Amino acid sequence: MSFLYAGLTFIVLLLFNVPIAFTLGITGIMYFLTQSSIPLPIVAQRLVSGTQSFPLLAVPFFLLAGHLMNASGITVRLIRLADALVGHLPGSLGQVSCVLSMFMGGVSGSSNADAAMETRILLPEMRRRGYDDGFSAAVLACSSLSAAVIPPSIGLVLYGYVGRVSVGKLFIAGIIPGILMGLTMMGVTHWKAVRNKYDWERRRRRSSTQEIFTALRESIWALLFPLFLVITLRFGIFAPVEAAAFAVFYALIVGKFIHRELDWKKFWEVMRDAAEDTSIIMLIVSMAAIVMYALAFEKVPAKMSTFILTLGANPFLLMLAITAFLLAAGAVMEGTVNILLLTPILLPLVVQAGFDPVHFGIIMGILIQIGGVTPPVGVNMYTVCSLGGIPVEKYIKHSWPYIFALIGLVILLILIPQLSLILVGLMR
Numbered sequence: 001m002s003f004l005y006a007g008l009t010f011i012v013l014l015l016f017n018v019p020i021a022f023t024l025g026i027t028g029i030m031y032f033l034t035q036s037s038i039p040l041p042i043v044a045q046r047l048v049s050g051t052q053s054f055p056l057l058a059v060p061f062f063l064l065a066g067h068l069m070n071a072s073g074i075t076v077r078l079i080r081l082a083d084a085l086v087g088h089l090p091g092s093l094g095q096v097s098c099v100l101s102m103f104m105g106g107v108s109g110s111s112n113a114d115a116a117m118e119t120r121i122l123l124p125e126m127r128r129r130g131y132d133d134g135f136s137a138a139v140l141a142c143s144s145l146s147a148a149v150i151p152p153s154i155g156l157v158l159y160g161y162v163g164r165v166s167v168g169k170l171f172i173a174g175i176i177p178g179i180l181m182g183l184t185m186m187g188v189t190h191w192k193a194v195r196n197k198y199d200w201e202r203r204r205r206r207s208s209t210q211e212i213f214t215a216l217r218e219s220i221w222a223l224l225f226p227l228f229l230v231i232t233l234r235f236g237i238f239a240p241v242e243a244a245a246f247a248v249f250y251a252l253i254v255g256k257f258i259h260r261e262l263d264w265k266k267f268w269e270v271m272r273d274a275a276e277d278t279s280i281i282m283l284i285v286s287m288a289a290i291v292m293y294a295l296a297f298e299k300v301p302a303k304m305s306t307f308i309l310t311l312g313a314n315p316f317l318l319m320l321a322i323t324a325f326l327l328a329a330g331a332v333m334e335g336t337v338n339i340l341l342l343t344p345i346l347l348p349l350v351v352q353a354g355f356d357p358v359h360f361g362i363i364m365g366i367l368i369q370i371g372g373v374t375p376p377v378g379v380n381m382y383t384v385c386s387l388g389g390i391p392v393e394k395y396i397k398h399s400w401p402y403i404f405a406l407i408g409l410v411i412l413l414i415l416i417p418q419l420s421l422i423l424v425g426l427m428r
Contacts, residue, residue, distance in 0.1 A: 003298050006031035006291075020334050021283045028290030038297065043290055050289020051282055054241060055161045059281055061244030062152045064274040065251045066110065071266040072255030074222040075117060077215075078103045084207040084215040086186070091193025093126050094139040095186055101143045102182035103222065105150025110277075111369055115144035115380045119387045131198055134394035139192075141384040141395070142402035143185040145369040148335075150178030151226055152247065154281070155339055155368065157240065159361045162343040167240040168233035169358045173420045175230070177362050177413055184405050192401065221254045281336060288340040300345060315353040319414050322346055323367060327407070330371015334379060338368045355417070362420045363413060370406050373399060 009030045013023040025047075032043050069075075082099035089095045097118050104114045118140050126136040148155050151171035160167035192198075207215075216223075229247065232238040238246055255262030326346075329338050343364070350360045372380040375396065385392050413419050 002031050002035040003294070005034050006294060014333070020337050021280075021287045024284065024287035024291050024337065028287065028294060031294045032290075035294075035297075042293070046289045046293045047286050050286045050292075053161060055157070055167065056282075056285065057241045058152075058157045058167065058244040059154055060274065060278040061241070061248055062154060062157070063110070063277045063281075064270070065152075065244065065247035066113065067270040067274045067277075068248065068251035068255055068262070069222065069225070070113075070117065071262055071270050072251060073259045073261040074219070074254070075104070075121075077219040078222055079121065081212075081215040081219040084212045088206040089190060089193075091131075091139075091189050091198040093122055093129065093131070094135070094143075094189040094193060094198070097122055097139050098143040098146075098182050098186045098189055101145075101147045101185075102150060102179060103219075104144075105147040105153070105178055105226075110154055111144045111146075111148035111372060112379050112383055113277075114147040115141055115383050116387060118144065119384045123384075123388045129198070132196065132394075132398070133388065133390045134396075134398040135192060135196070135198070137381075137384045137388060137390045137395040138398035138402055139185070139189050140388075141373045141378075141380045142399060142406070143182070143189075144380055145366070145373065145406070146178045146181040146185070148369050149174045149181060149362065149365055151175065151229055152244070153365065155335060155365050156361060158285075158336060158339045159343055159365065160240075162340055163347045163357060163361065165347075165357045165361055169424050170361050171233060171240075172230055172423050173358050173362050174365070175423055176419055177366065177409075180409060180413075180419070181366065181406065184409050185402060188401050188405050192398070221258060225250060284334075284336050285340060288337060291341060292344060295341070295345065315355065316414065318353050319350065319355065319363075320411075322350065323363070323407075323410060323414070326364060326367040327370060327374075330368045331374045331378070333371070335368040335372055338371070339364070356421060358424060359413075359417045359420045363410060366406065366410055366413070370403060370410075374403060 006027050010023060010027040013026060018026075028046075029043055032038055032040055078100055079096065082096045082103065083092070086092065086095040086099050100118060101111075101114055104117070122140065123136055127133070151174055153171070153174055156170040156174060157167055159165065160170050225247065228250070229243055232243055232246065233240065252262070255266075326338070326342070329342060333341075346364070347357060347360065351357055372378050375381065375392065381392065381395060381399075384390070385395050418425075
């Protein structure tokens with residue numbers, strides 16, 4: 001009965017739009033209040049111990065590094081490079097958004113941060129060129145998802161922490177799927193731009209080799225960062241936390257001494273923004289630790305595993321069922337919460353079914369990101385629409401082709417695991 005009361009509390013709080021961290025905390029407390037066999041002080045103990053993990057130190061470091069790079073002029077240089085590469089295509093600003101998100105994946109590790117940044121920079125020009133607001137919102141929100149899969153990825157760090165999976169392998173495995181996500185978004189954007197004749201009258205010539213080289217040279221320090229990250233992790237020079245700390249040092253050096261755009265005012269703004277982002281994530285992590293303890297005490301992962309395995313389902317049918325479940329979960333809960341709560345439940349199932357935990361981490365990461373662009377609680381969707389003053393209904397009308405294309409890509413990754421694992425195998 002305690003678990004039933006906690007479940008009902010969770011659903012009611014979600015329906016009333018209570019912030020997710022408090023929803024998790026109140027749900028966990030409700031379970032312990034109605035569970036007589038567990039002392040109530042366990043709540044406080046789990047609240048504190050849930051954040052006492054060395055791998056979690058990578059989260060604030062990567063967040064700080066991303067903010068530092070954005071303040072160092074790296075974003076502007078990456079926009080120039082993206083424009084030089086794809087600015088001649090139909091719907092050029094939409095294509096720039098797709099390419100920029102792939103570049104920003106190697107910088108920020110957060111799709112929501114990328115969506116907010118691109119909306120502020122690209123949306124005004126999209127409007128001046130006559131793009132439909134719904135199309136603009138859809139491409140800005142959906143293209144940002146690749147930024148959360150290409151390393152460094154905060155979501156993959158949390159998955160590795162909860163599931164005890166190598167973060168280094170997850171980072172390497174996310175490279176090809178992240179690029180495929182960006183290319184998929186570019187394909188849909190091209191189709192919609194040609195259909196609606198965006199930029200049809202003002203398409204400019206293709207950038208020359210010299211122009212591309214100049215933009216590439218200006219962006220080289222941003223492009224080298226993910227390469228340094230993968231190499232140092234692969235050859236054991238840094239552990240994930242050490243790589244995250246190195247990222248902060250790298251961003252400081254680039255911003256202060258190479259680009260020379262990081263002054264004290266920007267630095268303190270960066271520190272404030274990074275502290276806010278870190279506090280939000282760590283509050284969710286600590287509150288989720290209470291619920292995770294309740295799930296473990298009730299043996300939910302073991303019970304679900306036993307139930308599903310007794311059905312004798314085909315492994316691929318099992319993965320498709322989990323895919324549908326994660327899409328539904330992503331639509332009603334924030335991505336960080338889904339990773340923290342569902343990884344200990346679902347990971348044992350897919351491992352028993354014969355799937356690689358690294359491969360599943362990429363699949364889960366993409367599916368949860370899709371939840372960020374679907375109603376009713378899509379964080380990226382609301383970020384773009386609120387910053388741009390765009391009605392959600394307009395966004396929804398134009399977003400479905402992108403969402404279906406991403407789901408199709410997920411199915412392809414399930415059927416061809418080597419798309420995720422080939423680089424991991426080459427770098428052993």
